[in-house]
Each structure stands twice: as C-alpha cells, then as structure tokens.
Amino acid sequence: xxxxxxxxxxxxxxxxFTMSFHIVFPAFSIGLASYLAVLEALWLxxxxxxxxxxxxxxxxxxxxxxxxxxxxGIVMSYQxxxxxxVFADKTGPVIGPLMAYEVLTAFFLEAGFLGVMLFGLERVxxxxxxxATLMVAIGTLISAFxxxxxxxxxxxxxxxxxxxxxxxxxxxxFKVIFNPxxxxxxxxxxxxxxxxxxLVVGAVGAYHLLRDPHLAGPRVMFSMAMWMAALIAPIxxxxxxxxxxxxxEHQPAKVMAMExxxxxxxxxxxLILFGLPDQEAGRVDYAIEIPKLSSLILKHSLDAPLxxxxxxxxxxxPPVAITFWSFRIMVALGFLIFALGLFSLWTRWRGTLFxxxxxxxxxxxxxxxxxxxxxxxxxxxxxxxxxxxxxxxLRTADAVSPLAAPAVGSSLLAFVxxxxxxxxxGAIYILRLMAASxxxxxxxxxxxxxxxxxxxxxxxxxAGQGAPS
Amino acid sequence: MIAAxxxxxxxxxxxxxxxxxxxxxxxxxxxxxxLFPLFPAKADRDVMMNSVAPVWDGNETWLVLGGGGLMAAxxxxxxxxxxxxxxxxxxxxxxxxxxxxxxxxxxxxxxxRNRWDIAFAGGSLLATLAQGVALGxxxxxxxxxxxxxxxxxxxxxxxxxxxxxxxxxIGYSLLGATWLILKTxxxxxxxxxxxxxxxxxxxxxAIALVSIATPFLNIQYAQRWFAWPNVALAxxxxxxxxxxxxxxxxxxxxxxxxxxxxxxxxxxxxxYAGLGISMYPFIVPQSITIWQAAAPQNSQIFMLxxxxxxxxxxxxxxxxxxxVFRGKVRAGSGYH
Numbered sequence: 001x002x003x004x005x006x007x008x009x010x011x012x013x014x015x016x017f018t019m020s021f022h023i024v025f026p027a028f029s030i031g032l033a034s035y036l037a038v039l040e041a042l043w044l045x046x047x048x049x050x051x052x053x054x055x056x057x058x059x060x061x062x063x064x065x066x067x068x069x070x071x072x073g074i075v076m077s078y079q080x081x082x083x084x085x086v087f088a089d090k091t092g093p094v095i096g097p098l099m100a101y102e103v104l105t106a107f108f109l110e111a112g113f114l115g116v117m118l119f120g121l122e123r124v125x126x127x128x129x130x131x132a133t134l135m136v137a138i139g140t141l142i143s144a145f146x147x148x149x150x151x152x153x154x155x156x157x158x159x160x161x162x163x164x165x166x167x168x169x170x171x172x173x174f175k176v177i178f179n180p181x182x183x184x185x186x187x188x189x190x191x192x193x194x195x196x197x198x199l200v201v202g203a204v205g206a207y208h209l210l211r212d213p214h215l216a217g218p219r220v221m222f223s224m225a226m227w228m229a230a231l232i233a234p235i236x237x238x239x240x241x242x243x244x245x246x247x248x249e250h251q252p253a254k255v256m257a258m259e260x261x262x263x264x265x266x267x268x269x270x271l272i273l274f275g276l277p278d279q280e281a282g283r284v285d286y287a288i289e290i291p292k293l294s295s296l297i298l299k300h301s302l303d304a305p306l307x308x309x310x311x312x313x314x315x316x317x318p319p320v321a322i323t324f325w326s327f328r329i330m331v332a333l334g335f336l337i338f339a340l341g342l343f344s345l346w347t348r349w350r351g352t353l354f355x356x357x358x359x360x361x362x363x364x365x366x367x368x369x370x371x372x373x374x375x376x377x378x379x380x381x382x383x384x385x386x387x388x389x390x391x392x393x394l395r396t397a398d399a400v401s402p403l404a405a406p407a408v409g410s411s412l413l414a415f416v417x418x419x420x421x422x423x424x425x426g427a428i429y430i431l432r433l434m435a436a437s438x439x440x441x442x443x444x445x446x447x448x449x450x451x452x453x454x455x456x457x458x459x460x461x462x463a464g465q466g467a468p469s
Numbered sequence: 470m471i472a473a474x475x476x477x478x479x480x481x482x483x484x485x486x487x488x489x490x491x492x493x494x495x496x497x498x499x500x501x502x503x504l505f506p507l508f509p510a511k512a513d514r515d516v517m518m519n520s521v522a523p524v525w526d527g528n529e530t531w532l533v534l535g536g537g538g539l540m541a542a543x544x545x546x547x548x549x550x551x552x553x554x555x556x557x558x559x560x561x562x563x564x565x566x567x568x569x570x571x572x573x574x575x576x577x578x579x580x581x582r583n584r585w586d587i588a589f590a591g592g593s594l595l596a597t598l599a600q601g602v603a604l605g606x607x608x609x610x611x612x613x614x615x616x617x618x619x620x621x622x623x624x625x626x627x628x629x630x631x632x633x634x635x636x637x638x639i640g641y642s643l644l645g646a647t648w649l650i651l652k653t654x655x656x657x658x659x660x661x662x663x664x665x666x667x668x669x670x671x672x673x674x675a676i677a678l679v680s681i682a683t684p685f686l687n688i689q690y691a692q693r694w695f696a697w698p699n700v701a702l703a704x705x706x707x708x709x710x711x712x713x714x715x716x717x718x719x720x721x722x723x724x725x726x727x728x729x730x731x732x733x734x735x736x737x738x739x740x741y742a743g744l745g746i747s748m749y750p751f752i753v754p755q756s757i758t759i760w761q762a763a764a765p766q767n768s769q770i771f772m773l774x775x776x777x778x779x780x781x782x783x784x785x786x787x788x789x790x791x792x793v794f795r796g797k798v799r800a801g802s803g804y805h
Contacts, residue, residue, distance in 0.1 A: 063573055064573045064574075064577070067526075067569055067570055067572060067573040068570060070526060070529070070569060071565060071566040071569035071570055072566070073533075074529065074532070074533060074562060074565055074566075074569075075562045075566065077533050077536055077537055078536055078551065078558055078562055080540060080551075081536065081539075081540060081547050081548065081550070081551025081552075081558075082551045082552065082555055082558050082559065085547075085548040085549070085551055085552045085617070085618070086548065086617075088540050088544055088547050088548045088551070089544050089545055089547075089548035089616055090544075091544075092540050092541060092544020092545075092547065092548070092764060092768075093541075093544060093764040093765050093768040094768070095540075096537065096538075096540040096541025096542070096544060096547075096764065096768065097541045097768050097771050097772045097775075099537045099540070099541065100534070100537045100538050100540075100541040100772050100775070101772070101775055102537075103530065103533050103534045103537050103538075104534070104775050104776065104779045104780070104783070105775070105779065107530045107533060107534075108527065108530050108534075108779075108783045108787070109786075110526075111526040111527040111529075111530045112527045112783065112786045112787050112790055113786070113790070114523075114526050114527075115522070115523025115524050115526070115527070115790050115793075115794065116523070116790055116793055118522075118523065119522065119523050119794070120523070120793055120794070123793050123794070124793055163765065165616070167544070167765075169765045169767070169768070170765070170767055170768060170771070173767075173771055401551070401552040401555075401618075402552060402617050402618060402619070403552055403555060403622065404621075404622060406622075407555055407556070407622040411555070411556075411559045414559065414563060415559075415563070418563050418566055418567070419566075422566055422567065422570050425570075425574060425581075426570060426573075426574065429573075429574060429577040429578065432577070433577070445573075445576070
C-alpha cells in the first residue's frame with residue numbers, strides 16, 4: 001500500500017507532523033521561561049511567598065513541556081539528514097552553521113542550567129538559582145534567534161553564492177543572518193510565544209478563580225497574564241501587519257495565496273473575508289468581499305494596483321486553500337486575544353477583574369488559542385513558501401532524500417504512533433498539574449522526593465511573610 | 470589549499486570530539502536505563518534516575534552538536550550517511566523520545582510508573598543498539614553514487630553491524646554500572662560491583678570480536694593495522710587496552726569508588742581511537758574523504774570561531790552543574 005504513495009508527499013507529511021508537534025513546546029517554553037524568571041525575581045525582590053509558590057507551580061509544568069520540546073527537537077535536528085538529504089547537502093554550508101550556533105549558544109545554555117533550575121534551589125541558594133533560571137530564559141530566546149534566522153533565510157535568501165557542486169555558499173554572513181524577513185519573523189514569533197504563555201497562565205488562573213475568587217496564587221497569575229495579553233496583543237497585530245508588508249515585498253506569491261488573489265486588480269483589490277479557493281479554476285468561490293480593503297491594508301492606498309497569481313507561473317503557485325484558511329484562523333484568533341485584553345482592562349478599571357465570570361470563562365476558553373494561532377501562522381508561512389524550500393531557488397521536490405516510499409511511510413507511521421502515546425500522556429500530566437491550584441508551601445519538581453539538603457532550611461521556609469496562597 | 474586541508478582535519482577532530490563527549494556523557498545514562506530491569510525495587514530506580522536527572526539533558530545536547538556539526542562542516546557526508554542509516558537513526562530518535570520523557574513522566578503518575586520505567590529501559594536499549602548498529606554500518610561502508618546514497622534501506626543490517634550494536638549495549642551498560650558504583654552506596658553499590666565484573670569481561674570479548682572482524686571488512690583497514698610502519702603507530706592501542714583492563718580489574722577488586730568509571734571511560738577512549746585509526750581520512754569509508762565532504766572554508770572558519778570561544782565555556786558550566794550535584798545519591802532524600 002505504501003509503495004503506491006509519493007515519497008515526497010510522505011516526507012513532507014512527516015516533516016509537517018513532527019514539526020507541528022514540536023513547535024508548540026518552544027512556543028510555550030520561551031514564554032514560560034521568561035515568566036518563571038519574572039516570578040523568581042519578584043520573589044527575591046519582595047520576599048512574598050506567593051511568588052515562590054507560583055514559581056514552583058509553573059516550574060513543574062515547565063519541566064514536562066521542556067522535556068517534550070527537547071525530545072521532539074532532537075527528532076527535528078536529524079530530519080534534515082534523514083528525509084531531506086539533498087537539502088542538507090546544498091544548504092549545509094549556510095544553514096548548518098546557523099543551527100550549530102543555536103546548539104552552542106542556546107541548547108547547551110538551557111540544558112546546562114536546567115538541572116540547577118529544576119533541582120538546585122537548596123543546593124546553590126536563591127541568588128545563584130535565579131542566575132540559572134535567567135540563563136534558561138535567555139537560552140530559549142537565543143534559540144529563537146538562530147532558528148528563525150535559518151528559517152527566514154530559507155524564506156528570503158540573501159548573502160549567498162552558488163558553487164560548482166550546486167551548494168549554497170556564504171558570501172556575507174551578516175546578510176545571511178540578518179536576511180530581509182528575519183527581524184519581522186523573530187519579533188512576531190517571540191511575541192506569539194509570550195502571548196501563548198499568557199493565555200495558558202490566564203486560563204489556569206481563570207479556572208481556579210471560577211471555583212474560588214479569593215485564592216491569592218490564581219489572582220496574581222491571572223492579573224499578570226491579563227496585563228500581558230492586553231499589552232502584547234495590540235503590539236502583535238502591528239508586528240503582524242509589518243511582517244505582512246515585508247512578505248509582500250519579498251514573497252509576493254505567498255501574500256496572494258493568503259489573500260486569495262488569483263486575479264490581479266488594477267485599481268484597488270478587495271479583501272476577501274471568506275470563500276472557497278478553487279486551485280484548478282484559479283478563483284475563489286462564494287467570496288464575501290470588502291471592496292478595496294486589501295489594497296488599503298497592503299499598500300495603504302484604496303486604489304493601489306495589486307498583482308495576483310495570474311502573474312506567477314502556475315508551477316510556482318503555493319496551495320492557496322491551506323494558506324488562505326490558516327491565515328484567517330491566525331488573524332481571527334489574534335483579534336479575539338486583543339478583545340480578551342481589552343475586556344480585562346475594562347474589568348480591571350471597574351474593579352471586577354477577579355469577580356467577572358464572563359471574563360474568566362472567556363479567558364478559560366482562550367487557553368489553547370495561542371497554540372492554535374502559532375500552528376496556523378506556521379502553516380501559513382511554510383505552505384505559502386511552497387513549492388520551494390529555499391524560496392525561488394530550491395524546489396521541495398528537488399530537496400528530498402533518495403528514499404523509497406516504504407521507508408518514509410513506515411517511519412511516518414512510527415512517529416505518529418509514538419507521538420500520540422507520548423504527547424497525550426504529557427498533556428494529561430500537565431493538565432493534572434494545572435487542575436490543582438498553587439498552594440502554600442508549593443514544592444518544586446519531584447514533589448514526592450523532597451530535595452532537602454540535610455540541616456539546611458529550605459528557602460521556601462524562610463521567606464514566607466506574604467499572603468497565603 | 471593548505472589552509473583547506475588543515476581546516477577539514479581540524480573539523481574532523483572537532484566532530485570526533487563532540488561524538489566522543491556524547492558517548493562519555495550519555496553513554497552512562499543510557500547504560501543506567503538498560504540496567505533498570507535488573508533493579509526492580511522502586512527505591513533503587515528512584516536513586517538511579519536521580520543520579521542523572523539534573524544532567525541528562527546537557528549530555529544529550531552533544532548528540533545534537535555532533536549531528537548539527539556534521540551537517541555544517543561536512544554537509545556531503547551528512548547527506549550521504551543519514552539516508553544510508555535511515556532505519557537505525559529513526560529507531561534511535563524514537564528510543565530517545567521514550568527515554569527522555571520518562572525522566573519527567575515517571576514522577577507524575579503512580580498507576581503508570583511501571584510503564585514509564587519500561588519506556589526508559591526500552592528506549593535506552595533501542596537508542597544504544599541503533600547507535601551501535603549505525604557505527605557498524607558506517608565502518609562497513611555505504612553505496613554512494615555522485616553526491617547521493619544509492620543503496621537500499623536495509624543495507625545497514627549485517628552480522629557485523631549487529632555485532633557492533635551488541636558491543637555498544639555491553640559497553641554503555643558497563644559505564645552505567647561503574648557510574649552507579651560512583652554515585653550510590655549500600656546494597657545498590659554492591660550489586661553494581663557484581664554487574665561490573667560480568668560486563669567488563671563481556672566488553673573485552675566484544676572489543677576483541679570487533680577488532681578481529683574489522684580488518685576483514687576491507688583491505689584498507691587491514692593495512693592500516695598490520696602493514697609496516699602503521700603497525701608501530703597502531704600497536705600502542707591494544708597494549709594500552711590491556712593495561713587499562715588490568716587497572717580496572719584491580720580497582721574493582723579493591724572496591725574503589727570512582728576509578729572504575731573513569732577506567733571504563735578510558736577503555737571507550739581507546740576503542741574510539743582504534744576506530745579513528747581505521748577510518749581516517751575517510752568520513753564515509755572508502756567513498757568520501759573529509760576533504761571531499763568539507764564545507765567551504767568560510768563556513769568552517771565561521772563556526773571555528775564559535776567552537777573555540779564557546780566549547781570551553783560550555784565545558785565550564787557543565788562541570789559546574791556536575792559539581793553542584795556531586796556526591797552520593799541517597800534514597801528518599803534526594804541529593805546530599
């Protein structure tokens with residue numbers, strides 16, 4: 001059965017599947033690591049126990065999410081060789097060093113200090129422990145820097161030459177690393193990670209406030225999360241708009257697919273809100289449109305002409321339907337998050353932040369919205385790049401390993417089975433931790449095996465003058 | 470041109486170093502996982518797991534550096550070897566997935582703890598076996614045409630690659646057992662001593678078998694070891710193996726604490742040097758040399774700057790993390 005399938009389709013399915021699972025963990029752990037560093041800093045600064053309890057509470061969840069991110073990330077790092085060996089050969093001299101720098105500057109930093117962060121509070125003392133937490137948080141951001149540089153280079157390649165072996169080689173490292181779309185992509189992704197985390201933290205806080213609005217821990221985390229959502233969501237919408245303009249400049253076909261513009265418009269393109277893209281016929285059926293709005297958004301002028309896919313050779317068309325829909329899902333969720341932020345500001349102003357059931361229910365249902373938006377955004381940008389892996393230069397079909405379909409198919413099947421077992425279990429353990437509210441004297445990881453050094457009073461026992469949580 | 474030659478050699482040593490550090494660091498915690506079935510008591514397993522929980526993540530990062538560094542410094546070798554080793558690589562990754570999450574998951578459930586213990590042990594075994602088989606498959610050579618792997622997806626499976634797979638399982642288990650001697654006390658440590666004896670002799674047998682089989686793989690390996698003057702350069706390796714073995718037997722007999730682990734590592738280092746002697750200067754044996762596979766100079770130089778500056782720093786804070794969690798691990802009370 002497997003041998004009838006196209007190995008390229010299977011390799012793409014495998015990459016998409018393993019990557020979709022992987023991307024949610026970094027998105028969560030980038031934000032959560034920073035949140036943990038803030039919580040620990042607040043604890044050191046104010047001495048209030050509630051911050052330490054929250055720190056330990058989220059540390060356990062972080063440990064599980066980080067572990068799953070690590071193992072799914074190791075898979076990603078070998079996929080380039082196993083399934084995309086021609087890509088690895090051709091782009092190795094450019095992409096390889098960027099990823100090697102990610103390992104050297106980020107992965108080692110995170111992994112090296114993670115053990116101390118998870119188990120070392122009593123061993124090294126609060127201040128040195130805070131340094132470890134900070135190193136882990138910085139590590140996640142450095143990691144985002146390098147991997148987005150590599151991904152952006154594949155989207156908007158710059159600073160390269162091509163040698164006689166057909167390999168991309170570097171002419172200018174600065175242009176490679178800071179390629180045209182990199183700053184936009186980095187900002188957009190890091191903000192997305194912070195938003196994703198704030199929505200999860202906010203949902204957990206809301207869940208416990210719905211049951212008891214007086215719990216100190218949930219009040220603090222809910223308030224912090226709602227500040228974050230209210231501040232970051234509008235910035236993210238602006239950043240997304242700028243990123244879109246950058247994409248229009250460097251990857252116009254992707255924007256055409258996102259907007260559903262099969263046809264060119266000479267005097268002002270409409271914004272297609274919804275519709276069913278028909279790739280064969282090259283048109284969007286049942287379209288609901290707002291005249292001229294697309295031109296206004298993309299060119300900041302109502303009557304600006306906008307080119308459509310009819311100006312692009314058909315073999316270079318991205319799959320419009322997927323790009324079109326995933327983009328709408330991301331944008332819609334972005335505005336819902338913005339609405340949540342506004343709602344929280346309104347209740348805060350009225351003094352009902354901790355008592356508004358509608359707000360708490362809204363926040364609770366928005367818990368997974370960040371993950372979905374990140375996935376939808378990633379699908380938009382990666383599908384919109386097709387049919388190329390290196391935009392305009394290396395076709396996906398020419399990048400794949402010389403493997404037969406059964407090999408790729410059976411490994412895909414193995415990953416599907418393993419990932420569903422492992423990540424379903426992880427999700428259950430995380431949800432179980434979230435279902436308990438943070439309590440007075442919250443323990444860090446390994447709650448059933450207290451890591452107490454003999455004769456040393458645990459730090460959590462010293463600094464307990466804050467409100468009980 | 471001379472600069473290019475030197476750079477490729479430098480990078481061959483860097484990749485070899487990263488892979489060796491990986492073997493040193495992750496070998497014992499994989500070995501510890503494989504010894505899990507022999508320690509059925511929960512308290513013992515808690516201690517075993519806790520002896521590596523704070524450091525395993527850093528250990529495994531060296532594997533990512535080895536793979537990522539290979540892609541960056543020798544992209545052609547990476548592109549040829551990974552499809553050739555497709556099945557063992559996927560198996561290794563799946564083993565590492567199960568094993569890695571077990572570190573967190575087994576503490577989050579009582580009902581399913583046994584299942585995650587099995588995942589930890591099974592994942593460790595699968596990953597180790599796959600690494601050993603991959604090593605054997607590289608040594609026996611792969612079919613290359615142009616810039617591509619041109620063999621089938623079962624070519625890696627031979628009696629020789631199975632032998633190297635089993636040899637690595639034995640070797641990592643020995644590292645795991647001697648690590649337990651270092652990090653535990655009481656009955657657990659006594660059992661680790663007993664296991665170390667058996668594993669040491671099994672490892673010597675495995676080294677002997679692989680050493681005998683390797684020269685038969687192709688004439689180049691045989692000449693590398695037995696033709697004059699190579700034999701003079703290569704001979705110290707087996708002699709040193711004998712000397713280290715004698716020291717290891719003595720330290721086990723005297724029930725020393727830390728020496729068995731480091732001597733077992735020395736055995737690994739010597740076996741690894743033996744592999745280097747066999748392979749150099751090929752990176753894909755008999756097909757691609759390190760110079761043919763090398764990335765352009767400016768890529769190798771760009772990374773060399775990072776490696777030279779950062780690896781000492783990494784070794785520094787990794788050492789600090791080990792220092793923080795130094796000493797014996799005791800049951801029920803975490804670290805002391």
